[in-house]
Amino acid sequence: MKTSYKVGSRNSQLAMIQTNWIVDRLRDLHPDFTFEIVGMSTMGDKILNVALPKIGEKSLFTKELEDALLVDEIDFVVHSLKDLPTQLPPELTIAAITEREDPRDAVMFNPKFKGCQLATLPPGSKIGTSSLRRIAQLKNRFPHLEFIDVRGNLNTRLRKLDDPEGPYSALILAAAGIGRMGWNDRIGQFLEREDCMHAVGQGALAVECASKNEEIIKLLGELVHPITYYCCIAERTFLRTLEGGCSVPVAVSSNLQLVDGNNKLCLQGSVWSLDGSKSIINELLVNLNNDEDLISSQETPGVIDMTSVSVCSFPGFKENAAEKCALLGKCLGNKLLQLGAKEILLEVRQSGAIKSVRNEETLNSLHLRDLRLTLLGTVSQNGYKELIVNPCRTFRRTKPPKVTRLLRAHPTMSENPGSTGPVDNDDKIFKPISGDESGQDVTEIESYCVNCGENVSLSSFGQLGNCCTGTISPP
Structure with a gap:
């Protein structure tokens, strides 16, 4: 062992x-x-x-x-x-x-606003948060406030908040994280469910x-921890049904209690428009001790997506309790979709608020440098982003809404090692970015599917999304 x-x-x-x-x-x-x-x-x-x-x-x-x-x-x-x-x-x-700690969001105020609440801050006060979920709910609740992005680790954010010349009147963070850092004394307000439901x-x-x-x-x-385990399975399956991620304005609240000898789990979920003007909110309850509750012939426990959580059982709970929690989340997600959540989420995605805005500089400085790759160039083709890199390295990516194709450039020996020539293939010219010092010529462009290893030629790029999952990488 x-x-x-x-x-x-x-x-x-x-x-x-x-x-x-x-x-x-x-x-x-x-x-x-x-x-x-x-x-x-x-x-x-x-x-x-x-x-x-x-x-x-x-x-x-x-x-x-x-x-x-x-x-x-x-x-x-x-x-x-x-x-x-x-x-x-x-x-x-x-x-x-x-075991879950406090799931609520909490507000940390700039020292000059000590003793304030969000409701009492001056109009136009700037609140730091990067969460669309928080922004959507709080715009609805506190329309007099302005919400602006804040990034960095918690220490960095706290310094930004306390900077006398900084823009922030307050920051909104997860109460659990603040507590783990030992900063509970800086919390000026906890956001209850009526103000801001928490993240999954x-x-x-x-x-x-x-x-x-x-x-x-x-x-x-x-x-x-059994209670946290069951609640979070329901929450995750709810989010999964909505096909959301951590960036989508989806919020939840869950509670598992022993009532009259029965373990009852209540799940409340909500979907919000970006400006907080539209929302779909609903809740469902399941009795984990009742084999018939929520189970239908179409949705049996054995076919429920457990959102990659290992199935566990605990004393005092039926063996299928985890599957029933997952079914609860799925049923609530479907209910919100029927009530109009699908249209709200579509508006959010089409707005560009959760669309990638990575540019060549970001890609070059982040991914490619970490993998010792040089970005030779980029080209857009039918709405797809194509990256040309050198030398050949494996580069794993998850599937975005539109496939991002990573192309590899095959290096060859060159009499002029200081140059990098463009490639003309199928009337597409791939030009290297300025300042490239790879010392190798680009002579051929190919792309591969990570899952099946199929070589995909330039002429078949239109079919790329149908190849396995559409995740593309050099071999």
């Missing part, structure tokens, strides 16, 4: 606090085991000049850690559950969801590992 483990974590102070908390619990349970924490930086940590919803990725704070899991560099990863997409790579699973999974930690590693799944299963 394995007794030594490598634990992945983001490098931020909050992430390390959370990871150390998990490791301390495991050490208490297994004092003979050893745990090494491996820190990493993620895309969300690196892109600080763009609002989170506009980066256009669903794995902003998890992808690099998951990549390390997939190649066995680490054994498991600690996340804030709200950062985890509702669909993980099939090789990975959420093996533990820990907010306040809970999740531990992710390989889905086939039963030994680690069993180890991490000792950390699972």
Whole structure:
């Protein structure tokens, strides 16, 4: 049996606090085991000049850690559950969801507004948050306020708030994160459900590992908190049904209570327009002790998407309780879609608020530099972004609304190593960006599908979206 483990974590102070908390619990349970924490930086940590919803990725704070899991560099990863997409790579699973801390959002005020509430701030006061969910709800509740983006780790945000020359009258953050940082004394107001419903999974930690590693799944299963587990499965399935991500203005509130000997889970969900003027809000209740409640011939527990969460059972709950929670989330999501949520979400997506605005500079400085790639050029073709990189490296991407194709440039020996020539292929000219110092000529452009390895020629780009999942990478 394995007794030594490598634990992945983001490098931020909050992430390390959370990871150390998990490791301390495991050490208490297994004092003979050893745990090494491996820190990493993620895309969300690196892109600080763009609002989170506009980066256009669903794995902003998890992808690099998951990549390390997939190649066995680490054994498991600690996340804030709200950062985890509702669909993980099939090789990975959420093996533990820990007891939820306060799921509410909280307001930290600039010192000059100490003692204020959001309702009493002067008109036009600027409130820092990057969350479309918070902005939509609070615009509806407090129309006299202005909401502006704020990025960086929590220490950076607090410095921005306290800067006498800064623009922020207040910041809105997750109460759980503020508490873990030891800053509860800075909280000036908690936002109740009537003001701002929380994000899916907010306040809970999740531990992710390989889905086939039963030994680690069993180890991490000792950390699972039953009530939080069931509530978060319902919340995640609700979000999954709406096909939303952490950037979409979708909010929830859940509560599991023992009533007359029955475990009853109430899930409330909402979808908001960006300006807060339109919303769809509804709730459903399920009795986890009643085999018939919510179950229909079309929607049986065995076919419900568990949103990549390992199935657990606990004393006092029926074996199918997890599936019933997932069904609750699915039913509520479908109900909101029928009531008009689909149209609201379509408006949000078409507005560009959650569309990628990455430019060549961002791509070059973030992804390509990390992989020791040089961006030779970009070209737009039928609404698709095509990147030409050199030398050849694997570059894994998740599928965006429109396929982003990563092309590789085949280097060849050149009599003039200081030049990089354009390629004319099918009347498409791929020009290198200025200042390229790769010292290699671009002589051929090809693209490949990550999943099936098929070589896709330039002439067949129109069919690219039909190839497996449409995720494209050099081999």
